[in-house]
Structure formats: structure tokens, C-alpha cells
Amino acid sequence: MTEIASAPTPAHRPARRWDPVVKLTHWSVVIAVIANALFTEEGSGTHVWIGYALAAILVLRLLWGLIGPAEARFTAFPPSIGRALAHLRDIRSGRHVEHRSHNPLGALMVYAIWSCLGAVIASGIAMAGLPGQARNERSDTAVSASTEIERGEDADEGDEGGEEEGALGEIHEVAVNLLYLLIALHVAGVVFETRRSGREVVLAMLPGQR
Ligand code: HEM
Ligand code: HEM
Incomplete structure (x- = not known):
């Protein structure tokens, strides 16, 4: 991680230099999360397809962490409790250290958010299936009649399947919260x-700042 001790820099100067992929994936994730949290029917086709898009965006960002420019790479912001504690000491003592990528506390948060997104996506896909083999997509308005019928036909194994799905739903909900x-x-x-x-x-995360 590149760190430069420095005096505070003037306001209105972007703090970091994020490339377009980091910016695009960040705001796409934000839009996908808000859409699924507020505007889609839980478990509906739209919800699940936004979920697949979210998964693709996350995969792209993680690949970028291996091959992208220096400040976007995992090596620029390794998860480290020691560095995070040192950063907290810097905050307490009013010392300003310029970080080229996420600061050490921010880095822990970024990995936590990515892990949590991973759990949301994994539990969502476990319920809905992969694209093309979707098994639990509902219509946007309500649970579709065909799904109801299928569920009825599967009643014998339904209890077990239902329990498993219930557990996955719980995991999904806990991860989302x-x-x-x-x-x-x-x-x-x-x-x-x-x-x-x-x-x-924030300005540094917006388009046009580099
Ligand atoms: C960050 C994005 C997401 C948010 C905020 C979100 C939110 C939710 C919430 C609150 C529920 C209701 C949970 C319950 O009461 O059991 C739900 C259900 C569901 N979600 Fe998501 N979800 C997201 C991503 C995904 C993804 C990636 C998939 C799959 C590709 C997915 C598939 C489903 C399915 C199939 C259900 C229905 C569960 C059931 O029938 O009980 N979700 N989601
Ligand atoms: C759904 C909500 C959000 C999620 C899941 C989220 C997630 C993330 C993630 C994963 C990163 C790391 C970016 C990367 O390295 O690729 C990040 C960075 C960042 N996010 Fe968000 N974010 C959200 C909302 C916001 C909002 C509303 C703002 C503006 C107030 C914001 C401002 C930033 C900034 C400025 C950074 C860069 C931090 C730094 O300079 O170290 N985020 N966010």
C-alpha cells in the first residue's frame, strides 16, 4: 500500500484517482442494491435478473483487482487489522497520511461489503438457480400460478425442499440486513x-475526475 505522510491538502481536491471501471462498478452495484431493496418484488424475475447483473459486476470488479491499475488492485489495499489500528491511532492523533487507494479502515469495509454481497448472491442463486435454469422466479406482481401448481405437485418432496428454501431465504435475508x-x-x-x-x-468516485 502506498502511503505518503502529508499536511492536509486543500478542500475540493479529489482524494484519489479511480479509473472508470472502479467508478462504473461502484455505482452499478449501488443501483442494483437499491433496485432490489426498494423497487422489485422479492424473488421476482426482475429481482433475480438484477441479481445476476450484480454478480457479473462483482466478478468484473474482483478481476480488476488482479489486473487493473495500481490503485484498484487488492495489493494496494490489503485487509490488515494492524494497519487499521494504526490508522485509528493516526485519526486520534490528528496525523494525516495520504493513501493512494482505500485507507486501511476503508479497505476492511470494502472486503466486508464484497463478502456480504457474495453471500447475498450465493444464497439468491441457490434459491433461483443459474441463468437458463431458473427455478424460483416469480412474476413481478405475485407468485405465478404455474409456480403454485409446481409447488403443489412437488408436495411429497415439498417439505424438505421447502425447508431448504426456507433456510436459504433466511440466509439471504440475514445477509441482506x-x-x-x-x-x-x-x-x-x-x-x-x-x-x-x-x-x-465522493467527487473522486464521480465521472470526469481522474
Ligand atoms: C443486494 C441485492 C439484493 C437484495 C437487497 C435482495 C433482497 C431480498 C429480500 C429482502 C428478500 C426477501 C427475503 C425473505 O423474506 O426471505 C429477497 C428474496 C429473494 N431474493 Fe433477493 N436480494 C438481492 C439479491 C438477490 C440475488 C443476487 C438473487 C439471485 C440471483 C436473489 C434472489 C432472491 C430470491 C429467489 C428470493 C425469494 C426468496 C423466497 O422465496 O423466500 N436476490 N431478496
Ligand atoms: C448500495 C450502497 C453502496 C455500496 C454497496 C457501496 C460499496 C462500495 C465499495 C465495494 C467500495 C469499494 C470500491 C472499489 O474499490 O471498487 C466503495 C467505495 C466508495 N464508496 Fe460506496 N457503496 C455504496 C454507496 C455509496 C454512496 C451512497 C456513496 C456516496 C456518499 C459512496 C461513496 C463511496 C466512495 C467515495 C468510495 C471510495 C472510498 C475511498 O476513497 O476509499 N458509496 N463503496
Whole structure:
């Protein structure tokens, strides 16, 4: 991780230099999460397809962590409790260290969000199936009649299947709620870092800043 001790820099200067892939994947993830949290019927076709898109975006960002520019690579922001604690000491003592990529606390948050997204996606796909073999897509308005009939026909094995699906649904729900908590902490962290450093951290994530 590249770290440069420095005096606070003037406000309105972008804090970091994010490439277009990092920016695009970030805001696409934000849109997908908001869409599935607020605007789609849980388990509907739209919900599941947005879920597949979310999975593809996450895979792209993780690949970019291996082959992308320096500040986007995992090596630029390794998960490290030691560094995170050192960063907390810097905050307490008012010392400003410029980080080329996510700061060490931010890095822990990024890995936590990615892991949580992974759990949401895995549990979602376990319920819905992969694209092309979708098994639990509902119509956008309500549970479709055919799904109801299929469920009725499967009544013999239904109890076990239903239990498994119920458990997956629980895992999905818990992971989603944990994700909401992490997002709240993430946005609070971004606001805190912007105020503390006086740098436009959010501006650096927007198009046109490089
Ligand atoms: C971050 C994005 C997502 C959010 C916020 C989200 C949110 C939710 C919520 C709140 C539920 C209701 C949980 C319950 O009461 O059991 C649900 C259900 C469901 N989700 Fe997601 N979800 C997301 C991503 C996905 C993905 C990636 C897939 C699969 C590709 C998926 C597939 C499903 C299915 C099949 C159900 C129906 C579960 C049932 O029948 O009980 N979701 N989702
Ligand atoms: C669904 C909600 C959100 C999720 C899941 C999310 C997730 C993430 C992730 C995974 C990263 C790491 C980016 C990467 O390296 O590819 C990140 C960075 C960032 N996010 Fe978000 N984010 C969300 C909402 C927001 C919002 C609303 C803002 C604006 C206030 C924001 C501002 C930022 C900024 C400025 C960074 C870069 C932090 C840094 O400079 O180290 N995010 N976010």
C-alpha cells in the first residue's frame, strides 16, 4: 500500500484517482442494491435478473483487482487489522497520511461489503438457480400460478425442499440486513473521511475526475 505522510491538502481536491471501471462498478452495484431493496418484488424475475447483473459486476470488479491499475488492485489495499489500528491511532492523533487507494479502515469495509454481497448472491442463486435454469422466479406482481401448481405437485418432496428454501431465504435475508448495516457504516465513513481530510472523497468516485 502506498502511503505518503502529508499536511492536509486543500478542500475540493479529489482524494484519489479511480479509473472508470472502479467508478462504473461502484455505482452499478449501488443501483442494483437499491433496485432490489426498494423497487422489485422479492424473488421476482426482475429481482433475480438484477441479481445476476450484480454478480457479473462483482466478478468484473474482483478481476480488476488482479489486473487493473495500481490503485484498484487488492495489493494496494490489503485487509490488515494492524494497519487499521494504526490508522485509528493516526485519526486520534490528528496525523494525516495520504493513501493512494482505500485507507486501511476503508479497505476492511470494502472486503466486508464484497463478502456480504457474495453471500447475498450465493444464497439468491441457490434459491433461483443459474441463468437458463431458473427455478424460483416469480412474476413481478405475485407468485405465478404455474409456480403454485409446481409447488403443489412437488408436495411429497415439498417439505424438505421447502425447508431448504426456507433456510436459504433466511440466509439471504440475514445477509441482506447485514449488507444494509455495512452500507450505513460505509456512507458514515465516507462522510467522516471527507470532513477529517478536507478532501472531496465522493467527487473522486464521480465521472470526469481522474
Ligand atoms: C443486494 C441485492 C439484493 C437484495 C437487497 C435482495 C433482497 C431480498 C429480500 C429482502 C428478500 C426477501 C427475503 C425473505 O423474506 O426471505 C429477497 C428474496 C429473494 N431474493 Fe433477493 N436480494 C438481492 C439479491 C438477490 C440475488 C443476487 C438473487 C439471485 C440471483 C436473489 C434472489 C432472491 C430470491 C429467489 C428470493 C425469494 C426468496 C423466497 O422465496 O423466500 N436476490 N431478496
Ligand atoms: C448500495 C450502497 C453502496 C455500496 C454497496 C457501496 C460499496 C462500495 C465499495 C465495494 C467500495 C469499494 C470500491 C472499489 O474499490 O471498487 C466503495 C467505495 C466508495 N464508496 Fe460506496 N457503496 C455504496 C454507496 C455509496 C454512496 C451512497 C456513496 C456516496 C456518499 C459512496 C461513496 C463511496 C466512495 C467515495 C468510495 C471510495 C472510498 C475511498 O476513497 O476509499 N458509496 N463503496
